[in-house]
Amino acid sequence: MSGRTAAVSSVVFVTASRDWWGAEESVLTLASAARGHVRQTLLCRSEPLAxxxxxxxxxxxxxALDKRRVQRLPRLHDxxxxxxxxxxxxxxxxxxLENFHLVIxxxxxxxxxxRGQRMVLDLHDKISTPRASRVLRWFAPRMDTVISVSDYVAASLADLPVDSTTIYRPVRAPTQATRRANAGRVVGIVGRIDPEKNHPVVIEAVSAAxxxxxxxxxxxxxxxxxxxxQRVQDLCVRLLPDRHxxxxxxxxxxxxxxIDILVVANPQEAMGRTIVEAQLAGVVAVVPDQGGxxxxxxxxETGMVYxxxxxxxxxxxxxxxxxxAPLRAGLVERAYAVASRRHDPATYARAYLGALAG
Structure with missing residues (x-):
C-alpha cells in the first residue's frame, strides 16, 4: 500500500464470530494490506482466524475462546x-466492531x-428481521461512523442519525495462471447451503436450460x-439426475x-464476495436484480442480471x-478489469483507514 492513508495509528478489530465467512476474510485482507502502516490488533473467538x-x-x-459453550444469556456473555x-x-x-449484535x-x-477514540461499526449483514432492526437502531447511533458493505446494506440506516459510508470489500486476485477459457458448461453455486441462498431457483433454471x-x-x-x-439434494436428483x-x-x-458460470440466487445478499472471486477467476457472474x-x-458488461x-x-x-462464446469472453475480460481495480486490497485499505479517521 502506497501513499498517505489516514491519521490513524492503531486499530483493534473485534469479531465474535466462531465461523470463517466473507467478513472474516475481508478483515484479514485489510489487515494484510495495511501491515506496516498502522498498528493492528485482533480480538476474536475463531481459532482459524487467529x-x-x-x-x-x-x-x-x-x-478469547470460551472453554464452555454458553447456551443461556448470550447477550450478557458478550x-x-x-x-x-x-x-x-x-x-x-x-x-x-464486526458484529452489530454485540451488546456494548x-x-x-x-x-x-x-478519551478521544472512535468506535466504528462494520456493517456487512442485511437487516432482515424485526429483532435485528431493533438491535441496529439501538447500536448504530452510538457509533462514530458505520462502514457498509454495499448501498443495499446502507439503506438499513436510512432513517437513523448516523454517519455512514459504503466501501465494497477487497478480494485478492488469483494469479493469471489460474484463469482458464470459459466453456459455458458448468453452473456453480458457492456458499452456505442455507434457505436464504435460494438453491431451488437455480436447480429449476438449469433443468430448463x-x-x-x-x-x-x-x-x-x-x-x-x-x-x-436434503431437500436441495432431492430436488437435484429429481430434476438433474445425471447433471449435478x-x-x-x-x-x-x-x-x-x-465452474464457468457462477449464479447468486439470494435477493437479499449483502454484497456477494463470491461474485468478485468469480470475476477475478474468469467465471461469468449471474446475479438477481435485487440486493447488494x-x-x-x-x-x-461485467456479467448478467435476471x-x-x-x-x-x-x-x-x-x-x-x-x-x-464471444459474449462470455467479453464479460470475463471486462469483469476482471473492473473487479481487480474496484476490489484491490491496497486501494481498499486506504479508503477504509480514511473512513476510520473520519
Whole structure:
C-alpha cells in the first residue's frame, strides 16, 4: 500500500464470530494490506482466524475462546467478554466492531469516546428481521461512523442519525495462471447451503436450460436440523439426475475451480464476495436484480442480471450464455478489469483507514 492513508495509528478489530465467512476474510485482507502502516490488533473467538492473522499480519491476536459453550444469556456473555478486554479496546485510536449484535455496555462506549477514540461499526449483514432492526437502531447511533458493505446494506440506516459510508470489500486476485477459457458448461453455486441462498431457483433454471449444462453446489450446510440440504439434494436428483454434484466447502482458493458460470440466487445478499472471486477467476457472474449483488454486475458488461426468484428468467440467461462464446469472453475480460481495480486490497485499505479517521 502506497501513499498517505489516514491519521490513524492503531486499530483493534473485534469479531465474535466462531465461523470463517466473507467478513472474516475481508478483515484479514485489510489487515494484510495495511501491515506496516498502522498498528493492528485482533480480538476474536475463531481459532482459524487467529492462526491466519498471526501468520499473515503479526502476533497481535487476543484469542478469547470460551472453554464452555454458553447456551443461556448470550447477550450478557458478550457484554462480559468486552468488559474483560476493555483495556485492550482503550489502547487503540479506533475500535472496529464486526458484529452489530454485540451488546456494548453504554459506559464503555462513553469511556472510549471521552478519551478521544472512535468506535466504528462494520456493517456487512442485511437487516432482515424485526429483532435485528431493533438491535441496529439501538447500536448504530452510538457509533462514530458505520462502514457498509454495499448501498443495499446502507439503506438499513436510512432513517437513523448516523454517519455512514459504503466501501465494497477487497478480494485478492488469483494469479493469471489460474484463469482458464470459459466453456459455458458448468453452473456453480458457492456458499452456505442455507434457505436464504435460494438453491431451488437455480436447480429449476438449469433443468430448463440446454441439457448439456451441469450444476455444481459447494458449501457447508448452515444448520443440519432444518433438513434444507436434503431437500436441495432431492430436488437435484429429481430434476438433474445425471447433471449435478453437491460438494462440501472447499478452500477459498479453489472455490471457482471447474465452474464457468457462477449464479447468486439470494435477493437479499449483502454484497456477494463470491461474485468478485468469480470475476477475478474468469467465471461469468449471474446475479438477481435485487440486493447488494446487483451493485457488482452491470448487465451485459461485467456479467448478467435476471429477475430475482424467477427460474424462467434465469434459464433464459443461462441458455444465452452457454451458446455465445464471444459474449462470455467479453464479460470475463471486462469483469476482471473492473473487479481487480474496484476490489484491490491496497486501494481498499486506504479508503477504509480514511473512513476510520473520519
Amino acid at each position: 492462526q491466519r492473522w498471526a501468520t499473515e499480519v503479526g502476533p497481535t491476536v487476543v484469542l 457484554m462480559l467478554w468486552l468488559l474483560r478486554h476493555s483495556r485492550l479496546l482503550l489502547a487503540h485510536d479506533v475500535v472496529v 455496555p453504554g459506559s464503555l462506549v462513553k469511556l472510549v469516546q471521552r 440446454p441439457a448439456h449444462l451441469e450444476l455444481v453446489i459447494r458449501g457447508d450446510r448452515a444448520d443440519s436440523r432444518t433438513g434444507y440440504r 454434484v453437491i460438494q462440501a466447502r472447499v478452500d477459498r482458493a479453489r472455490a471457482m475451480d471447474g 449483488a446487483a451493485e457488482l454486475v452491470e448487465h451485459l 429477475a430475482a426468484g424467477d427460474a424462467h428468467s434465469l434459464a433464459a440467461v443461462l441458455t444465452r450464455l452457454s451458446a455465445d
